[in-house]
Amino acid sequence: MATLGLIEYADADAEVRQVYDDIMATRKTDRINNFWKAIAHDPATLRRTWESVKQIMSAGALDSLTKEMIYVAVSASNQCGYCIASHTAAARKAGMTDAMFAELMAVVGMANETNRLASGYQVEVDEQFRTY
Amino acid sequence: MATLGLIEYADADAEVRQVYDDIMATRKTDRINNFWKAIAHDPATLRRTWESVKQIMSAGALDSLTKEMIYVAVSASNQCGYCIASHTAAARKAGMTDAMFAELMAVVGMANETNRLASGYQVEVDEQFRTY
Amino acid sequence: MATLGLIEYADADAEVRQVYDDIMATRKTDRINNFWKAIAHDPATLRRTWESVKQIMSAGALDSLTKEMIYVAVSASNQCGYCIASHTAAARKAGMTDAMFAELMAVVGMANETNRLASGYQVEVDEQFRTY
């Protein structure tokens, strides 16, 4: 059970149900993930987080699949087990194949490696990459 | 100056020059970034890292632009200044527009936020996302 | 079982028992958390860590509740499951309400988000914030 427990739809008040309804309608599903049920104890955070996610993750200059893969990349770098599991599922639903997942992971691994080689070797930024 | 200094092409031995040549040929440029010049003091790491990067970052199931954006996402999450600067430049060169960069950053920011809401609220993984 | 196992009070030698006794007396409890039992295999680290925690976490310019909430904020940012669980419990014991926890998490989430927007957009520090 999460810190404050999970709020199921049946036990939710009108304010929370309104967000749950929008999540299900937007995602074309009849399930609410534990993440939302866990933060629903704070309706302001539930609404703000959902509105932000909805705005950010909808297709724009980047398509939804690319966005979900970026979410997985960040979550794997941060070792967030919940987010890796849920966003890998979301990325697959958005069309990520096994081959795409494998390449995603290869890039994530390499970036994490060279991030530390760059810092450890104390490499100064090249003149042409400087934005300041 | 980086920890061990930078090895310029003119001062490099044959082994290092061979890697430098391949970097310039592959990337169609006549410049070697400081990153490579800094790790060139260890030719084994220079070669291994370059061969890995070349293999991983070439277009496959994911295109090069998507891969560079994932690299930026990881680097921003890890606060690696050098890598953010160099891979943002590489992503732009690969076609990332300002609008794509802005959406990339929005996803990176949101993922970093919800990664901590998920861990902080101690949310258990939903049954259907479990792979174990 | 932890890497080196847990040392229960009954099996502890005098040096370890002395620290355990002080932990229980200071915290007004008759339980020793697994954390202490796990590091008790290294009595020097057990004593040093406990003495440091006791000194740092006692009320001073900041009260104990604020300190426990800061501990949770750091632990959630670092994805340390053990520390999130134990310090959330400690913060509640010190008076953290559900509403305070929810606001704590909202700040932690937002800080983690803007930390990456600031690094990703390569924002230079404003002149008036510079301390150097």
Added chain:
Amino acid sequence: MATLGLIEYADADAEVRQVYDDIMATRKTDRINNFWKAIAHDPATLRRTWESVKQIMSAGALDSLTKEMIYVAVSASNQCGYCIASHTAAARKAGMTDAMFAELMAVVGMANETNRLASGYQVEVDEQFRTY
């Protein structure tokens, strides 16, 4: 210069100015930090981030000073130079004394240490701390 440059008030369009005006009014200042000027290239992110920060950082169950100190704690854990500088300034403005800052840092340091002792020793969560 930040990745996309900074948008000054004089050069901002109506949408961005509206957010800038609200920031200055809310914070009772006539300055806009570089952070906002840097992300203003993406008005949607500018507005969403500001609205979220305004909602989250206003006094509620936790006072503004406590919230700013939590922001500093997260930023120091994440090594975000910009955020450490700007939120340390904000915390001071909200009333943080040198003594409070020193205790804040002591807690942040200790939490980061024990987070790794707990993970490194592979300590299992105590039965009574489990929420699942």
Added chain:
Amino acid sequence: MATLGLIEYADADAEVRQVYDDIMATRKTDRINNFWKAIAHDPATLRRTWESVKQIMSAGALDSLTKEMIYVAVSASNQCGYCIASHTAAARKAGMTDAMFAELMAVVGMANETNRLASGYQVEVDEQFRTY
């Protein structure tokens, strides 16, 4: 089960078996860890990662035990449960005693603490440590 499942030796094709055989021969064991079985779905990553690990972890200027302890130090800092478990086992196999493990953890904990004191106090690098 890992995201893509685990590929057992009996079910592996010739390309994967060749890597598995080299892992077992190099490590003088008849077991393949789950890590390799999980990434074997991407034979290119399996081979590249194994070849890199084999090259990097073999004794050179640093002995194998020291290298395994560094691996544990990084993994504990990153909160990677799998890597802490597997590399602690590998370090023990390479000769790490309980006393060495305890000192390793003490250094890892302290480094994580002072890393944040240094960033939080915004300490500038001493002139004599500068390499730039």
Added chain:
Amino acid sequence: MATLGLIEYADADAEVRQVYDDIMATRKTDRINNFWKAIAHDPATLRRTWESVKQIMSAGALDSLTKEMIYVAVSASNQCGYCIASHTAAARKAGMTDAMFAELMAVVGMANETNRLASGYQVEVDEQFRTY
């Protein structure tokens, strides 16, 4: 200048000078690093941190050079510029050669890579590595 500024020996009170004297005597140097001067505004933290560092970093089951290299490994993983610079200098003083540094970095890079492959692929811990 650090957040609270640096306290030079000439301006330090007796309590701080006592710690400074012990640092210089222990390290056989006549310099105090900025790190200590920055945290000296909080004499309790100055003393506690120094006493801990002195205890932890002195040769024991692990020699001083190994300990300094572990410090660098953690600092590079955490992207702490100050700590990378100062502990790389300390490791060199303790005998780290260029070849040892290069191997150290290679291990740090690889560990950071495989930490994310393990988490991203959601690899479960092998039965024989489990300590719980």
